[in-house]
Structures are given as structure tokens and as C-alpha cells.
Amino acid sequence: MAQSLSHQPVVVLPGQGDLISLDGYLAFFRDSLHTQTITDVTSLATGVIFQPVKSPVPNFGIITGTKQATPIWLRFRVQNSTPQPQNWLAEIDFWCFDELQLFVVDAQNRVLSTSPLIGWKTRADQRIRAHRHFWFPFTSPAQQNVTVYLRVLKRRGTQIVPIELVRESAYDSVVQRSYLFWGGVLFTLTFVAFMSLIFFLTTLDRIYWKYIFCLLGLVGFFFINDGFMNQFAFDEQFWMPRQNVYFLFPLILFYSQLTFVRTFLNLRNTPSYRWHTVGTFVLGSGILCLIALTAEWFMPLTPALELVMIRLFTALYWLPLPVIVAYIIISIIRRYHVGEAWLYSIAVLPFYTLNLALVFSNFGLLPTYEPVANFAYYAPAALFEVLMLTVGLAYRYKMDRDQTERLVKESIVQQQRAYQAEVQTLAVKNSLLVEKERIARDLHDNVGAHLAFIVTNLTQISDQAEKQSVKDGKQWASRLRNIVMHTREAVKLLRETIWAIHQESFTVEEFGERLDQYINRYFHEEDGLNVDVVVTGSQTQRLSSTQVLNLFRIVQEALTNVVKHAQATTAAVQLQVSLGGHINLRIHDNGRGFTWANGTVSSQHYGMQNMQTRAQELGGKFRVYADNGTTVEVDV
Numbered sequence: 198m199a200q201s202l203s204h205q206p207v208v209v210l211p212g213q214g215d216l217i218s219l220d221g222y223l224a225f226f227r228d229s230l231h232t233q234t235i236t237d238v239t240s241l242a243t244g245v246i247f248q249p250v251k252s253p254v255p256n257f258g259i260i261t262g263t264k265q266a267t268p269i270w271l272r273f274r275v276q277n278s279t280p281q282p283q284n285w286l287a288e289i290d291f292w293c294f295d296e297l298q299l300f301v302v303d304a305q306n307r308v309l310s311t312s313p314l315i316g317w318k319t320r321a322d323q324r325i326r327a328h329r330h331f332w333f334p335f336t337s338p339a340q341q342n343v344t345v346y347l348r349v350l351k352r353r354g355t356q357i358v359p360i361e362l363v364r365e366s367a368y369d370s371v372v373q374r375s376y377l378f379w380g381g382v383l384f385t386l387t388f389v390a391f392m393s394l395i396f397f398l399t400t401l402d403r404i405y406w407k408y409i410f411c412l413l414g415l416v417g418f419f420f421i422n423d424g425f426m427n428q429f430a431f432d433e434q435f436w437m438p439r440q441n442v443y444f445l446f447p448l449i450l451f452y453s454q455l456t457f458v459r460t461f462l463n464l465r466n467t468p469s470y471r472w473h474t475v476g477t478f479v480l481g482s483g484i485l486c487l488i489a490l491t492a493e494w495f496m497p498l499t500p501a502l503e504l505v506m507i508r509l510f511t512a513l514y515w516l517p518l519p520v521i522v523a524y525i526i527i528s529i530i531r532r533y534h535v536g537e538a539w540l541y542s543i544a545v546l547p548f549y550t551l552n553l554a555l556v557f558s559n560f561g562l563l564p565t566y567e568p569v570a571n572f573a574y575y576a577p578a579a580l581f582e583v584l585m586l587t588v589g590l591a592y593r594y595k596m597d598r599d600q601t602e603r604l605v606k607e608s609i610v611q612q613q614r615a616y617q618a619e620v621q622t623l624a625v626k627n628s629l630l631v632e633k634e635r636i637a638r639d640l641h642d643n644v645g646a647h648l649a650f651i652v653t654n655l656t657q658i659s660d661q662a663e664k665q666s667v668k669d670g671k672q673w674a675s676r677l678r679n680i681v682m683h684t685r686e687a688v689k690l691l692r693e694t695i696w697a698i699h700q701e702s703f704t705v706e707e708f709g710e711r712l713d714q715y716i717n718r719y720f721h722e723e724d725g726l727n728v729d730v731v732v733t734g735s736q737t738q739r740l741s742s743t744q745v746l747n748l749f750r751i752v753q754e755a756l757t758n759v760v761k762h763a764q765a766t767t768a769a770v771q772l773q774v775s776l777g778g779h780i781n782l783r784i785h786d787n788g789r790g791f792t793w794a795n796g797t798v799s800s801q802h803y804g805m806q807n808m809q810t811r812a813q814e815l816g817g818k819f820r821v822y823a824d825n826g827t828t829v830e831v832d833v
Contacts, residue, residue: 199246199247199248200224200247200248200249201247202247202272202274202344205222205224205247205249205272205273205274206221206222206274207222207274207275207276207342208222208273208274208275208276208362209276209278210275210276210277210278210279210283210285210337212279214364215363215364215366215367215370215371216361216362216363216364216367216371217285217361217362217363218361219273219360219361219362220253220254220567222273222274223249223250223255223271223272223273223360224247224248224249224250224271224272224273225247225248225250225255225257225269225270225271225272226238226246226247226248226269226270226272227257227267227268227269227270228267228268228269228270228348229267231267231268233268233270235300235302235308235311235346235348236308238270238346239302239306239308239344239346240306247270247272250271251564252558252564252565253564253565253566253567254357254358254359254565254566254567254569254570254571255271255357255358255359255360255565256355256356256357256358256558256559256565256570257269257356257357257358258355258356258559258560258561259354259355259356259559259560260351260352260353260354260356261353261504261507261508266295266350266351266352266353267350268296268348268349268350269348269349269350269356269358270346270347270348270349271346271347271348271349271358271360272344272345272346272347273344273345274342274343274344274345275337275342275343275344275345276337276341276342277337277338277339277340277341277342277343278340279339279340280339280340281339282336282337282338282339283336283337283364284334284335284336284364284365284366285334285335285336285337285362285363285364285365286326286332286333286334286335286362286363286364286365286368287299287332287333287335287345287347287360287361287362287363288330288331288332288360288361288362288363289330289331289332289333289347289358289359289360290330290359290360290361290570290571291330291331291357291358291359291424292317292329292330292331292423292424292427292428293317293351293354293427293440293443294316294317294331294349294350294351295316295317295318295350295351295352296314296315296316296348296349296350297314297315297316297331297333297347297348297349297350298311298312298313298314298315298347298348299311299312299333299335299345299346299347299348300312300345300346300347300348301335301336301343301344301345301346302343302344302345302346303338303341303342303343303344304341304342304343309336309338309343310335310336312325312333312334313325315331316350317427317434317440320431321427321428321431326368328372328428329423329424329425329427329428329429330424332363332368333347334365347360352439353439353440353507354440354443354444355555355559357559357565357570359567359570359571378573378576379419379423379425379576382419382576382579382580383416383419383420385580385583386412386415386416386419386579386580386583387412387416389412389583389587390409390412390413390416392587393405393406393408393409393412393587393590394406394409396590396594397409400594400597402597403460404457404460404461404590404593405590407453407456407457407460408457408586408590410449410453410456410457411450411453411454411456411457411586412583413449413453414446414449414450414453414454415450415579415583417445417446417449417450418446418447418450418579419572419575419576419579420446421442421443421445421446422443422446422447422572423572426442437490437491438490438491438492438493438494439493441490441491441493444490444510444514445490447514448483448486448487448490448514451514451515451517451518452480452483452517454517454521454545455476455479455480455517455520455521456480458476458521458524458525458541459473459476459477459480459524461534461537461541462524462525462528462533462534462537462538462541463534464524464527464528464533467531467533468531469527469531469533472520472523472524472527475520475523476520476524479516479517479520480517482513482516483513485509485513486510486513486514489506489507489509489510489513490510492506515556518549524538525538525541525542537589540585540586540589541586541589543585544581544582544584544585544586544589545582547577547578547581547582548575548578548579548581548582550578551568551569551574551575551578552575554566554569555569555570558570651680651684654679654680655680702739702740702741702742703739703740703742703745704736704737704738704739704740705732705734705735705736705737705738705739705740705772705774706732706736706737708732708740708745708748708749708772709730709732709736709772711749712730712732712749712752712770712772713730715749715752715753716728716730716756716770725766726759726760726765726766726767726768727766727767727768728756728767728768728769728770729767729768729769729770730769730770730772731769731770731771731772732772732773732774733771733772733773733774734772734773734774734775734776735774735775735776738774738775738776738778740774740780743814743815744780744815744833747811747812747814747815748772748780748782748815748831750807750808750811751782751784751808751811751812751829751831752770752782752784754804754807754808755784755808755829756768756770756784757804758804759784759786759788759827762788762789762791763786763788763789763791763826763827764788764789765786765787765788765789765826766787766788767786767787768784768785768786768787769783769784769785769786770782770783770784771783771784771785779833780815780817780831780832780833781830781831781832781833782830782831782832783828783829783830783831784828784829785824785826785827785828785829786826786827787825787826788826788827789826789827790823790824790825790826790827791821791823791827792821792822792823792827805821808829808831812831812833815831815833816833817831817832817833818831818832818833819831
């Protein structure tokens with residue numbers, strides 16, 4: 198597998214074009230002695246100590262302890278076929294190397310240039326190019342071949358070396374495009390976090406602040422992994438021992454995702470509630486991860502203890518992911534939150550596919566492809582995740598708002614119904630009170646009068662019987678018969694009142710039949726009065742018990758007045774009821790004419806006052822006038 202310098206492919210520098218990929222042109226050598234210099238390496242150039250880099254992006258695995266870290270030498274050959282020297286930059290698109298140094302050697306193994314030794318502890322403004330990444334300029338002489346060596350040392354973490362060549366004249370435009378791209382990404386994530394904060398303040402739904410936590414985790418993930426922290430917050434890198442701050446934001450990202458999923462796919466009130474408890478336990482294990490990252494603050498770490506801490510951190514670092522997968526599978530299989538589970542799965546699939554591919558690449562299970570090693574590919578995957586979840590949460594917000602509006606409307610409708618029911622109840626109570634008052638008046642004016650007459654007569658008979666002996670039995674018998682007559686009249690009036698209020702409504706035909714029965718029973722031709730009843734209009738139109746009782750009492754009072762005062766021989770009761778509910782009642786006799794003066798009712802005509810009151814209760818007009826006799830008319 199070793200490759201001598203003469204057999205290593207050569208990169209031909211173009212006369213035009215600004216970017217060159219080194220995929221397939223690189224070879225590497227591990228300096229296990231930690232002492233090799235550029236002179237040592239070039240003296241072995243004709244040997245076979247260098248091996249070709251088979252992965253598209255050089256990846257030398259994970260360093261789990263500082264004692265295991267060894268320098269790695271990368272080598273590539275450059276050919277300039279043009280008649281002019283060409284100035285190029287080698288960009289290492291990663292920020293967290295401890296030591297980096299570039300050497301340019303000609304065909305005679307003479308060192309043409311040596312760069313300063315720089316690393317992540319070198320401030321950006323003290324580097325060759327003031328940038329978050331590492332840029333090494335070199336010059337390729339005209340029509341010559343040169344060999345470029347890059348010495349890399351990283352004491353902990355992933356040993357990925359994303360390297361490409363950029364023409365020096367294109368540096369400004371490349372950097373501007375990079376900052377414009379990442380500025381847009383970070384602004385978008387921050388803006389969505391701000392909108393989520395508004396949603397949270399509007400609804401007080403905790404899922405939105407957990408989503409904000411996820412967004413800030415993504416912002417931190419890109420801010421630190423693409424070197425922005427190294428450039429713009431240099432001193433903050435040392436808040437944790439060594440480069441451990443590098444692991445902090447990915448840790449926050451994974452655990453914030455679990456926090457979000459536990460609410461978005463809530464299993465607490467389901468038969469699978471134990472997984473909610475598991476999620477709580479896993480979130481608690483994040484504290485152990487923080488302890489592992491900060492343990493060097495409290496005690497020195499031996500190589501064995503350092504290895505234990507790293508393995509503990511690695512196990513707990515990835516622990517949220519299988520729990521999240523379990524939440525998704527359970528929600529879909531048991532149909533708890535099917536739509537939400539599929540939405541979340543589709544949303545996070547690109548971003549976490551890249552992350553898992555990077556893990557497999559670090560362990561040599563997959564080649565390290567460009568999209569896996571370049572965080573510029575993670576950005577659109579993260580934006581896709583944010584877009585999908587934001588749409589889902591916006592839809593959730595709309596559903597919650599619609600549900601709230603629906604509940605408010607239902608509450609208003611229920612209040613209106615309750616108000617209407619209360620109004621109807623009060624109306625019924627009022628009707629009952631009016632009906633009770635009417636019944637009391639009927640009983641008082643009719644039955645009460647007869648019963649009072651009975652009481653008075655019985656009292657007189659009792660008093661006379663005590664004071665004197667009975668001489669004339671016929672006289673007392675006549676009085677007693679008179680009492681019996683009044684008693685029967687009271688019973689009759691009571692039955693009529695009960696009949697009128699016994700039903701809620703009557704047809705016009707039923708009311709007409711009742712009038713006939715009443716008149717045939719109590720008004721006879723031998724009394725000198727012939728009464729006819731004529732009912733016209735809609736026979737099936739229904740009348741309420743209140744209307745029937747009032748109309749019946751008006752007819753009764755009017756015929757009683759005819760018998761007592763009119764000296765009439767005939768009378769006619771005419772009732773006309775139309776389909777629309779219009780009622781016209783007329784009682785006409787051929788006796789002495791009677792008319793109210795100026796249409797007013799005298800306080801002495803109690804019967805007339807009662808008829809007028811009843812007509813008003815029906816909502817109609819009452820009048821009495823002389824027309825070849827007397828006519829009493831009620832129009833409703």
C-alpha cells in the first residue's frame with residue numbers, strides 16, 4: 198500500500214480556475230516517534246513510508262487521549278506548466294488542530310518555504326490569514342514541480358483534514374461568499390427562534406421554548422464547528438478544559454432534540470408512558486456528560502481515567518438518539534402521534550444522516566465523502582429540518598388557535614343558550630304568576646262571591662235560629678234552596694275554570710262546542726232569552742288556555758249582563774278566528790241599548806272593567822256600543 202514520491206499523482210495547476218480538489222492526490226505518513234522534521238521526511242521521500250489517502254477527505258479516526266496523539270504528514274505534488282509563477286493557498290477547512298505547518302520542497306528536496314507553526318490556540322489576527330480556518334500560501338515556480346508537505350497534530354477528537362487549493366487572487370471572493378452563506382444560515386435560525394419566542398409568549402405552550410432550545414443548539418453547533426467561536430469568541434474557548442467546548446454544543450443539540458421530542462411526541466398519558474420516564478432518565482444523564490467535560494478542573498486525569506471519561510462521554514453523548522428513534526417508532530406503530538412522528542422523521546433525516554455518516558467515517562466504516570466532512574452541507578439539512586418543524590409547529594399553533602376560538606364560540610353559544618333558557622324560565626314563571634293571578638281573580642270574583650253569599654246566609658240563619666223559634670218552615674227552606682243554588686253555581690264556576698286551564702291549548706271547534714254546552718245548560722228559553730252561537734273561520738286553529746279562559750269569561754259576563762239588565766229576548770255569540778290567529782268576538786242582544794260614555798269605563802261597572810282587563814290581557818281591544826240593542830266586541 199506504500200507509495201513512493203515518484204509514483205504519487207501530480208496536481209497540474211491550471212492557468213484559469215480558482216479551486217482545486219486534492220481527492221486522489223494525497224499521501225500520508227504517521228510520525229510515531231513525534232520527532233520527524235521536514236529534513237527527515239524529505240530524506241525518506243524516495244522510500245515507501247507514505248501511503249495513499251483512499252478517502253475523498255483525509256480522515257485518520259478519533260484520538261481518545263493525548264498520549265495516543267501522533268503527528269501526521271500529508272504530501273501532495275504540484276506541477277506548474279505555465280511560464281509564470283502561480284500563487285496558491287492551501288485551505289484546511291477545520292478549526293480545532295493543535296499544530297499545523299506547511300512546507301514547500303523542490304525537486305532537489307530543497308525547502309523553498311516554511312510557514313509559521315499555528316493552531317487553534319493561535320488568534321485569528323496572528324495567523325497567516327485572519328480567518329477562522331487555516332490558510333497557507335505557497336508559490337509554485339514557473340514550469341517546475343514542487344512537493345508540499347503539511348504536518349498535522351491533533352491531541353483529541355476527530356482527525357479529519359478537509360484540504361483544498363484556492364488561487365490566492367480568489368481569496369477575497371471565496372471568503373465573502375462563505376461569510377454571506379453562513380450569515381444567512383445563522384440569521385435564519387435566529388429569526389425562527391425569535392418567531393418561536395413570540396409563539397411561546399402568545400400561547401405559553403412549553404413546546405415552543407423547547408423548540409427555541411433546539412434552534413439555539415443548531416446555532417451553537419454551526420458557530421463552534423465551522424470555527425466562528427475560534428475567530429470571534431476566542432477566550433470563551435477556554436471555559437472548559439482543552440478543546441472540550443467543541444463537544445458542548447453538539448451535546449446541547451442532541452439533548453435539546455430529546456427535550457423537544459418528549460413534548461412533540463408526548464407518551465406520558467399513553468400505555469407507553471414508561472418511555473417518558475426513560476426520556477427523563479436520559480436527560481438526567483446529560484449532567485454526567487458535563488461532569489466528564491469539566492473533570493479536569495477538579496482533578497488531574499491519568500491516561501486511564503482520561504480514557505474512562507472519554508468513553509463515558511461518548512456513550513452518553515449518543516444516548517438521546519436511540520431514545521428519539523424509540524419515540525418515533527412507538528408513536529407510529531401504536532398510532533399515538535402518527536402525523537407528527539412522520540413529520541419529525543422526515544425533517545431530521547438529512548441532518549442526522551450526515552452526522553451518523555460522519556461517525557461511521559471516523560471509525561473507518563465508510564469513506565469520508567465531501568458532504569460528510571464539510572459543514573456547508575449540514576447547513577441546508579438543518580434549514581430543511583427547521584422549515585419542516587416550523588411548518589408543523591405553525592400548523593399546531595393554528596390548530597390550537599382554532600380550537601381556542603371554537604371553545605370560545607361554544608362558550609358564547611352556551612352562555613347565550615343559558616341566557617335564553619333563563620329568559621324562557623322567567624317568562625314561564627311570569628306566565629305562571631299571571632295565570633295564578635287570573636285564576637285567583639276568577640275564584641275570588643265568581644266562586645268567592647258565591648261562597649261568601651253562602652257563608653252570610655248560613656250565618657243569618659244560625660243567628661235567627663238562636664234568637665227565635667222557627668214559625669215558618671217554608672221560609673227557611675227557601676233560603677236553604679237559595680244557598681244550594683249558589684253552592685252549585687260556585688261548583689260550576691270552579692269546574693269551568695279547571696276545564697279552561699286543564700289543557701295547554703284548544704281548537705276553535707272544541708271551544709265552540711264548550712260554549713254551546715254552557716249556554717244550553719244555563720240559558721233556557723223559559724228564562725225569556727234565546728241565545729245562538731256562531732263560530733266561523735279556521736276550526737283547527739289552536740287557542741291557548743289563557744285565550745280560552747278569558748274569552749269564555751267575557752262571554753259569561755256579557756250574557757249575565759244581558760239577563761240582568763238588557764231585558765232582551767235574543768242574543769247571539771259570534772266568534773271568528775282566522776288562520777293567522779286573528780280573533781273577533783261579538784255578543785249582541787236585542788234589548789236596551791248601552792254605551793260607555795266617551796268610551797271610558799265607570800268604576801261602578803265591575804263586570805265591564807273585568808271584561809276590558811281580560812281583553813287587554815289578550816292583547817286586544819274592547820268596546821261596548823248600542824246598535825239595535827247592545828254589542829260587546831273584542832278584537833285581538
